[in-house]
Amino acid sequence: MKSKVEILEIARKTLQIEAEGISRISTQLNDDFSEIVHQILYLNARVIVTGIGKSAIIAQKIVATFNSTGTPAIFMHAADAIHGDLGMIQQNDLVICISKSGNTPEIKVLVPLLKQGGNKLVAMAGDKESFLAKQADWLLDTSVEHEACPHNLAPTTSTTAQLAMGDALAVCLLECREFSSADFAKYHPGGSLGKRLYLTVGDLAAQNEKPVVTSNASVKEVIIEITKNRLGAVAVVDEGKLSGIITDGDIRRMLNKNTTIDGLTAANIMTISPKYIDKNELAVNALEILRVNNITQILVGTESKFEGFIHLHDLLKEGII
Incomplete structure (x- = not known):
């Protein structure tokens, strides 16, 4: 049984070998890479990515990355291709074939069929x-010098290199297309990632109450309004204009300083020039404001128009954090 120290050393060595493998392939890039990017950019068809064994698994990940960043792509298993799936390839499709050795029997059968169909072929x-x-x-x-596997057998460094090369292609393509975060959101509407890209402050504020008092409201009225709406704060609005905010913390500080609340109004305890967001x-931008200012809620609207609140809990609930 390996000791903890030995296990960590093996892990570090593995990561170092794979990092060196990625560094090596970065020096192997040439004009072929640029030409492939141009071919895909102006391709009026799809990219078919194929492979066998571990390379097939890498091919599936590359396809997923292509599709999510605006490059239409389809995975085709090399073994299945020669047993009927070759029919998924259309006339103008470009094929990327991934193989460590480049000499497997399935690849040797598949490649002539692709050439016969007139499809352009990229070898990885x-x-x-x-x-x-x-x-x-x-x-x-x-090509890599050796696998991270101590026997130089299990595909490790080689598959890492393939994965990194696929990522390099995808990133070049998305930058050439000026693929924006808004474009990205179209392909990732679900889950927390999608919400970070499309969910607005207004979407969240619409789910909450809009606690409001005027600046001459009594402290008792302020406390009742805060308690009733459970947002930990109330907006102070006079004649439609936002004057300030009162939070639970403001109430506690007021009670700590004063022996009586008689005669005190919202104007006496509110925070003027509060943080707000359109x-x-x-x-996700609201989250950054909350973090920077170490606050848990923020007003929604402008100085002239109060439109609601969002709370840190709203962001937690939606998975933004």
Whole structure:
């Protein structure tokens, strides 16, 4: 049994070897990479990504990244392709074939069929002299010196290199397309990621009450309004204009300073020039304001128009945090 120290050393060595593998393939980039990006950018069809074994798993991840960043892509297993799935490839589709050796039997059967169909072929291969590399129109060289596996057998560094090369393609494509966060949101509408990209302050504020008092309201009226709406704060609004905010903390500080609340009004205890945010801002921007100012709620609207509150709990509930 390995000791904790030995286990950590093995882990560090593995990560170092794989990092060196990625560093190596970055030096192997050439004009073929740029040409592939241009081919995909102006492709009036889809990108088909295929592979066998562990490379097939990497191919699936690359397809997922392409699709989520605006490049239409389909995964095709190399073994299934020669047993009927080849029919999914259309005339103008570009095919990226991933293989460490570039010489597996399935690849040797598949490549001539792709060439026969007239499809442009990109090889992502770990051997520049392999069958796949020599038959392809363009080559992405993902050769590595050795696997992280101590026996140099289990695909580790090689699959990491393939994954990184796929990411490099996807990022180049999205930057060339000027793919924005708004575009990204179209493909990720679900989950916390999507909400960070489209959920607005107004969406959250609409779910809450709008506790309001005037500046001449008594402290008792203020406390009742705060308690009734359970947002921990109340807006002070006079003639439609936002004058300030009173929070639970303001009430506690007032009680600590005064032996009696008789005669005190909202104007005496409110915080003037409070933080507020426009309803059209993204909710994630409100979170940043809360963090920077170490507060738990923020007014929604402008100086001339109070439109509600959002609370830190609203952001927690929606998974923004």
